[in-house]
Amino acid sequence: MSKFKQSLSRKEQIREIAQTMFREKGYAATSMRDLATAVGIEAASLYNHIKSKEELLKEICYDCAEEFFTAINTALATPLSADRQLAIAINEHIKVVTGNLDGSAVFLHEWRFLTEPYLTEFKNKRKKYRLQFQHIIEQGIVQGVFKPVDAKLYSLSILSALNWIYDWYKPDGELKPDTLAAQFSYLILEGLKR
Amino acid sequence: MSKFKQSLSRKEQIREIAQTMFREKGYAATSMRDLATAVGIEAASLYNHIKSKEELLKEICYDCAEEFFTAINTALATPLSADRQLAIAINEHIKVVTGNLDGSAVFLHEWRFLTEPYLTEFKNKRKKYRLQFQHIIEQGIVQGVFKPVDAKLYSLSILSALNWIYDWYKPDGELKPDTLAAQFSYLILEGLKR
DNA sequence: CCTACCGATCGGTAGG
DNA sequence: CCTACCGATCGGTAGG
Known part of the structure; x- marks a missing residue:
């Protein structure tokens, strides 16, 4: 043993x-x-x-995908309104990225070196995750808490902004994940204009 | 000849x-x-x-950087208020990305295979460009048109969202660069909340 | 976990 | 722009 x-x-x-x-x-x-x-x-x-170099890549990518699904499910499992759910989803996503900067970077950029059947399966996971963000936005529009925006474009934009965090986030800096998440939610929900 | x-x-x-x-x-x-x-x-x-494989990479990255500088200078050269300048900068940036999807993708992701002295010079260009976005946001705060946000975080977030466009933008789709830019500006300036 | 090694492929050069 | 080729390095295996 x-x-x-x-x-x-x-x-x-x-x-x-x-x-x-x-x-x-x-x-x-x-x-x-x-x-x-x-x-x-x-x-x-x-x-x-x-078994192989690619097995390593696959496991890193798939494990990270699981982390993101756990994160979004935390938001979806709440009975809260869409604006609160979105804030939680953003916070959880940021916690995954900042807690696993290397894994996130591989998940975001190196997945394309996967070969079939993993490549297609990975892309499906990625899309499913994005659609869950889109779903929250659509719900918010139905609930009347969000403006009637293009939910697909907004989900892509929000995730894009979140996905670049690994590129500049300094784990030893003074910016903590919760603070970062709060500012992100504020940016997305309230906008820049005074 | x-x-x-x-x-x-x-x-x-x-x-x-x-x-x-x-x-x-x-x-x-x-x-x-x-x-x-x-x-x-x-x-x-x-x-x-x-001359070499790397020369190709360097030229692609540097040429694309020039395109982005031309874009931001179009915004900075106007006598408009910061919110209008930001909208122009976003529009011009999107025009560069959508007009040169391959070059933009290389600029955004493959630059790290540059070796010195190009690597450091490239990073400086990239930072200088980001600081120009930050400058517009700071001006907007001074002018009172923007909320007193963290200009660095906001410039990083905005550029992150813009930088992922190459990943999902379909040049043959129905979404035109101008429409995309208008929606982006709206998202960033006005926010999602009703 | 190592030594010894495989066939394939790499970026690039010589010489024409 | 080609043929012929260089030394280096690649992912991976055999066998112990």
């Missing part, structure tokens, strides 16, 4: 390092030898823990 | 195709052989027109 646990933790370690390297150098430009060196073993030894 | 012009146009052709391939497959995953095949020549022949 201790051998089993050790093996799991080594795989987790490989995944963590892969996540960081895929984010920094890109999936295609990260070699298994680079990765092995960072882990502290030989390249060939990686294959005792993983 | 006709030889000179032909040589230029071949280089332009290589650049156009490289732009598309770098966007679709990523810079690192695009081989010079792939590129040469798409152009219709042998890989070795590419080097009669370009």
Whole structure:
């Protein structure tokens, strides 16, 4: 059993390092030898823990997708009005991104190196997530709390703004995820104009 | 002279195709052989027109940066109030992105494969552009047309939303750049709340 | 987890 | 613009 646990933790370690390297150098430009060196073993030894380079990518992307689904479901599960649900969805999304900057970056940019059938399945997950944001906006329009905007365009815009956070967010900075989320919600709900 | 012009146009052709391939497959995953095949020549022949793979990337990124600077300067050159300037900046930015989807995608994502000194210079250009958006927001706050928001966070958010357009914009769709820009400005200035 | 190695492919050059 | 080719590196496997 201790051998089993050790093996799991080594795989987790490989995944963590892969996540960081895929984010920094890109999936295609990260070699298994680079990765092995960072882990502290030989390249060939990686294959005792993983099946292939792509399996690593797939697991990182899929796990991150699960995190986002958990986040949006937290918002959807509440009985609140759409404007409150949207604020929660934004907050939860930001918590995922800021809590997993490397994984989010890979989820957002490196997924395109997936091959079939994972590529199509991944795209479906991504779209489903986006449609859940769109749904909240549509509900808000029905409820009369939101203006009658183009819900698709708005969901794309909001997620785009949220998705770039990994690019400039500094985990050690003074800006905390909750503060960031509050400002984001304010921007989206109230607008810039005085 | 006709030889000179032909040589230029071949280089332009290589650049156009490289732009598309770098966007679709990523810079690192695009081989010079792939590129040469798409152009219709042998890989070795590419080097009669370009110095290196990275030179291609650098030129694509730098040219696109120039397009964005021209865009923002159009807004800054007007004597209008900040809210009007921001709307123009958004419109001009969207015109650049939608008019050059491949180039914009490379500008936004593949620049990180640049090496020094281009990498640092590119980052400086990018930051300078972002600061010009921030400046408009700060002016708007001073003028009293904008709420006293965090101008840095807002400029990052606005550009993030704008920067993801290349990812979902369909040039053959019914959504025209001007319409998109108008909706964007409305979202940012007026907010979602009724 | 390692040594030894595979065939494939990379960016780029020499020489014409 | 081509043929022929370079050294380097790639993801991955065999066998222990």
